[in-house]
Amino acid sequence: MTAKPVDANNHHKISALGEKVLGGGRITHDEAMFLFNLESSADILDLLAWANRLREHYKGNKIHLCSIVNAKAGACSENCSFCSQSSHYQTGSPKYGFVDPEPVAEAAEEANKNSVTAVGLVAAWKGLNEGPLLDEICDRVREMKVAGKTRPDVSLGIIKSQRIADRLKEAGVECYGHNLESSRRFFPQTCTTHTFDDRLETIGYLKKAGIKICSGGIIGMGETREDRCDLAFELKAIGANVVPVNILNPIPGTPFAQNAPLPVMEILKTIACFRFILPRQEIMIAGGRTVNLRDAQSMIFMAGASALMVGNYLTTLNQPVEKDLQMLKDLGLDPNWDSHDFTDQETSVCGCGETNREAETELTAVK
Numbered sequence: 001m002t003a004k005p006v007d008a009n010n011h012h013k014i015s016a017l018g019e020k021v022l023g024g025g026r027i028t029h030d031e032a033m034f035l036f037n038l039e040s041s042a043d044i045l046d047l048l049a050w051a052n053r054l055r056e057h058y059k060g061n062k063i064h065l066c067s068i069v070n071a072k073a074g075a076c077s078e079n080c081s082f083c084s085q086s087s088h089y090q091t092g093s094p095k096y097g098f099v100d101p102e103p104v105a106e107a108a109e110e111a112n113k114n115s116v117t118a119v120g121l122v123a124a125w126k127g128l129n130e131g132p133l134l135d136e137i138c139d140r141v142r143e144m145k146v147a148g149k150t151r152p153d154v155s156l157g158i159i160k161s162q163r164i165a166d167r168l169k170e171a172g173v174e175c176y177g178h179n180l181e182s183s184r185r186f187f188p189q190t191c192t193t194h195t196f197d198d199r200l201e202t203i204g205y206l207k208k209a210g211i212k213i214c215s216g217g218i219i220g221m222g223e224t225r226e227d228r229c230d231l232a233f234e235l236k237a238i239g240a241n242v243v244p245v246n247i248l249n250p251i252p253g254t255p256f257a258q259n260a261p262l263p264v265m266e267i268l269k270t271i272a273c274f275r276f277i278l279p280r281q282e283i284m285i286a287g288g289r290t291v292n293l294r295d296a297q298s299m300i301f302m303a304g305a306s307a308l309m310v311g312n313y314l315t316t317l318n319q320p321v322e323k324d325l326q327m328l329k330d331l332g333l334d335p336n337w338d339s340h341d342f343t344d345q346e347t348s349v350c351g352c353g354e355t356n357r358e359a360e361t362e363l364t365a366v367k
């Protein structure tokens, strides 16, 4: 990062794009790449100020908090290069089967106490078939629904039939976590045991079942800025409601163990670019926040983030929830988000889906 003054030309272009998004317009892939390629700290701070304005305009001061429970840990058949739970790597990560009702109920209780909107049951496996495991998951979801402490979300990998998605919906799942991880182009460098299209197919079943989509990716895996930009446009095209941005926390034993960390300003700039591309979506900062951003964590909101994963991650630690709540209070942000408020979708403007079709057209041009 260079310490140059604000470039007048860049300032003018950033402001014009900010005004465009503020007025309900969309930025093109080329315009987004201009933002992703900003280099000087002055230009990036200029961008953050606009991203903050967009967050305030579209999301107000509400911050959506989520937490997760590792419902089945380790020994996953897949070879995702960033993941400590893959059976392909020696990471020393814990392994256990699907959790009993009590820990899930405790996590929901804890979440409720801390203004956390949703608890996601996350399972480390390739995906889910019909059978006793699906029955058990549906039971946990129903129990959480009945207890009414928090919204039960799930993240259960690849789904290969509409029937499974429909059964999850019937059990009470409102939102399903399924990241695209990166651009279509970079995806094969993150995983070769399943494909980008497997992930898109799963999202198709979920959407048809009427389940909201929580889908984002990981930055810092060695992808280019264009990969990050393409991921954001892909997420727009699939109509993701919540977009988690994870920052790689390199795990010893995985192929990405030696990846150099992204500079803090590059991370903040990426979040801001996501806000420009996905102005109405919940942009959630998830894994890798504490280790990568350290004292700059509170700047994620100025960069446009409107949601936060709190509590510990699947296999790594986060800062205590109390510290996150204090951070929100200090910034005048409100964690009391309505757990069923998914009006962040652009389709909700008219309900006809036209905006998403436009986005798909944009995406075709990107590929």
Ligand code: SF4
Binding pocket: 076, 077, 078, 079, 080, 083, 084, 085, 086, 087, 123, 124, 125, 126, 157
């Ligand atoms: S499918 Fe999920 S749990 Fe399995 S290796 Fe990939 S990221 Fe890890």
